Structures are given as C-alpha cells and as structure tokens.
Amino acid sequence: MSNPSQLDRRVAVAALLKNRKDMLVVSGLGSPTYDLHATGDRDDNFYLWGAMGGAALIGLGLAQAQPGKRVVALTGDGEQLMGLGGIATIGVARPRNLDIVVIDNQHFGETGMQASHTGRGVDLTAIATACGFAATGTVRTLEEVQRLAAQMAEPVGGPRLFVIKVLAENPPRSLPSRDAVFIKNRFRAHLGFAAA
Amino acid sequence: MHSPKPNPETDWPSELYRILKGADVRQMSYVPDAGHSQLIRMFSADHDVTTNVLTTEEEGIAIAAGAWLGGQRSVLLMQSSGVGNCINMLSLSAIGRFPLLMLVTMRGEWAEFNPWQVPMSRATQPSLEAIGLKVMRAETAEDLVETVESAASLAYESDQQIAVLIGQRLIGKKKW
Numbered sequence: 127m128s129n130p131s132q133l134d135r136r137v138a139v140a141a142l143l144k145n146r147k148d149m150l151v152v153s154g155l156g157s158p159t160y161d162l163h164a165t166g167d168r169d170d171n172f173y174l175w176g177a178m179g180g181a182a183l184i185g186l187g188l189a190q191a192q193p194g195k196r197v198v199a200l201t202g203d204g205e206q207l208m209g210l211g212g213i214a215t216i217g218v219a220r221p222r223n224l225d226i227v228v229i230d231n232q233h234f235g236e237t238g239m240q241a242s243h244t245g246r247g248v249d250l251t252a253i254a255t256a257c258g259f260a261a262t263g264t265v266r267t268l269e270e271v272q273r274l275a276a277q278m279a280e281p282v283g284g285p286r287l288f289v290i291k292v293l294a295e296n297p298p299r300s301l302p303s304r305d306a307v308f309i310k311n312r313f314r315a316h317l318g319f320a321a322a
Numbered sequence: 323m324h325s326p327k328p329n330p331e332t333d334w335p336s337e338l339y340r341i342l343k344g345a346d347v348r349q350m351s352y353v354p355d356a357g358h359s360q361l362i363r364m365f366s367a368d369h370d371v372t373t374n375v376l377t378t379e380e381e382g383i384a385i386a387a388g389a390w391l392g393g394q395r396s397v398l399l400m401q402s403s404g405v406g407n408c409i410n411m412l413s414l415s416a417i418g419r420f421p422l423l424m425l426v427t428m429r430g431e432w433a434e435f436n437p438w439q440v441p442m443s444r445a446t447q448p449s450l451e452a453i454g455l456k457v458m459r460a461e462t463a464e465d466l467v468e469t470v471e472s473a474a475s476l477a478y479e480s481d482q483q484i485a486v487l488i489g490q491r492l493i494g495k496k497k498w
Binding site for chain 2: 150152172174176177178179180181183184185186187188189190191192209211212214215218219306307309310313314317318319
C-alpha cells in the first residue's frame with residue numbers, strides 16, 4: 127500500500143486552526159484529541175476520550191444549538207468509519223455551520239496501525255457527497271490545508287466534509303484533561319451558560 | 323373558548339408533548355417507531371424544535387450531548403430494540419454527566435408476535451442500568467405522563483441520565 131501523504135498531522139491541524147477565531151471544536155478520541163490539544167488548550171475545545179463515532183454528531187447537536195457559530199468536528203478515519211450512518215443523519219439535517227474534518231492516516235493508529243477502510247479504497251468524501259453534503263474535499267499538502275482553513279470561514283449552504291491525508295505515525299501524546307464534567311462545564315461557561 | 327381537558331388515557335402523546343415543551347426541549351431525535359408516531363409528528367410540525375431522524379439510536383446520545391454543550395435541551399425517542407445500539411455511546415452521558423432523557427417504547431414483552439424482539443426486551447433495563455442510567459417505567463398512560471414530567475426535571479435540572487420505559491401493554495397490540 128502506498129503512503130497516502132507526507133503531511134505531518136500536527137502541522138496540518140495547527141495550520142487548519144491557526145486563525146479559528148470563535149470556531150467551536152469537538153475532537154474525536156485518540157490522535158485527533160491529542161492533535162487539538164497540541165494546538166493549545168482552550169475553553170471552546172471539547173475533547174472526546176471515548177464515545178467512538180460520536181464526534182461529528184456532537185458537532186451536529188452543537189451546531190443546531192449554536193447556529194451563529196461555526197462548529198468543527200475534528201476526527202480520525204477510524205472514528206468516522208464507525209459513525210458512517212451519522213454522515214447520512216447530518217446530510218439530512220443540513221446544518222450550515224458544521225464542518226467535519228477527518229485527519230486520515232488510513233490506519234487504525236490507536237490499536238496497532240492496521241490498515242483502515244480508507245486505506246483500502248473507501249472514500250469518505252464520496253459518501254458525504256452521496257448524503258447531500260454541500261461541499262467536500264481531500265487535501266494532501268500544507269498549502270492545500272492553508273487554503274482549506276481560509277475557505278472554512280466562508281458562508282456555506284450546508285454541511286461540509288474534508289479529508290486531510292496525513293502520514294501514518296504516532297507523534298508524542300499531548301494530553302488534555304480526562305475529566306469530562308470539567309471540560310463540559312468549561313465549554314458551556316465559554317458560551318455563557320452557568321454550570322448546573 | 324375553553325378547549326376540553328385532554329384525557330391522558332387516550333391522548334398521552336399530546337400530554338408528553340406539552341410536558342416536554344414546558345421543559346423547554348428544543349431538539350428531538352428519533353428512530354421511527356409506531357408507538358412514538360404521534361409525538362414525532364407533533365415535534366416535526368413545531369418550528370421551535372429541531373428534529374433529527376437517525377440511522378441508529380446511539381447517534382441521538384451524541385447529538386443530545388452536543389445540544390447541551392450549546393445550551394439546548396433535547397429528548398431522544400426510540401424502541402427497546404434500539405437500546406442495545408446505545409450502550410458504549412451512553413458512556414459519554416455517564417462520564418460527562420450530560421442531562422439525558424430517552425423515551426423508550428417496549429417491544430417483546432406484551433402480546434409480542436415477533437420472538438426476535440424478546441431477547442433485547444429482556445436486556446433493556448439491566449443493560450441501561452449497567453452503563454449507569456436511571457430507569458423509570460410506566461404501565462399506564464396516567465403514570466407515564468407523571469413519570470416523564472418527573473424524569474424531565476431530574477434530567478435537565480439535576481444532570482441525570484434517564485430512560486423512561488413505556489410498557490408495551492400501553493401501546494396496544496400491533497395490528498398487521
């Protein structure tokens with residue numbers, strides 16, 4: 127199997143979120159959570175350490191509750207493959223403020239680097255297109271990630287799914303808090319909601 | 323003009339809708355189910371509530387957590403066979419202490435014609451309790467209305483994760 131890309135995942139995520147402004151970001155368990163934390167811990171990050179398959183759908187509920195804010199669900203190919211049905215649900219819901227960004231190393235990196243379905247030919251952007259997403263794209267270079275970051279700030283008519291192809295490697299862990307209640311209350315406080 | 327007082331024995335879905343609206347529920351997710359069809363219709367016609375049709379029930383657990391992160395209350399409708407799909411995703415609600423209200427119509431326990439519904443029926447309450455949910459059950463329409471009212475307060479005001487099981491006897495025998 128050929129190497130999907132020479133792009134370093136941390137460099138890619140840092141470039142994607144460099145000027146994120148008031149974007150709300152939910153990250154899927156495993157490396158996307160470490161990648162997001164490595165860009166800097168923030169109140170408007172919600173990190174998953176479990177609930178595999180849930181990141182994009184947490185993004186949907188959040189996007190629907192906060193239609194004035196852009197929501198980014200940062201996830202991995204393994205996690206999004208587990209939530210394939212969620213792409214159909216999001217396609218039907220048609221939120222105008224939700225982007226799913228799949229950091230795709232084409233492997234199950236948390237569990238021994240077995241080749242994943244995307245490494246065997248499954249194309250998540252084609253699935254999203256078939257589910258009615260407003261836009262999709264695949265990027266493989268830093269320049270393309272930078273163009274994508276600029277594009278994400280523009281208004282759009284429906285949900286988008288972007289795949290960033292990255293090197294299959296496990297950079298050193300960058301670990302956010304594992305206290306979900308703390309992360310939840312901090313996130314809600316950022317939006318002006320008091321902890322119950 | 324006064325509208326007639328609703329009779330909970332015959333119109334419990336309208337009563338549940340009234341209670342959930344009164345609790346400021348703004349999102350509803352569902353996997354289609356005959357027992358919930360009236361409630362699904364009422365929410366779908368309500369422009370103040372965002373409804374999501376799901377491909378599988380666990381999606382609704384994640385959506386409910388996202389809604390709460392964004393400041394909205396949501397409710398999830400399903401039948402008991404869908405509970406089995408939710409167990410790992412429910413760890414999100416449990417570990418994050420996210421308010422969660424699931425209304426679950428039971429299959430496989432009362433005049434059920436399909437034996438394939440029976441094993442999950444038997445597993446519904448124990449598996450929900452094993453992952454950390456509080457389970458409340460109602461066998462009559464009147465009890466159901468009170469139970470959902472209580473469950474909504476517990477969920478949204480006390481950050482609890484609750485499944486209300488709606489007994490199959492209440493739904494009535496499925497006619498083919």
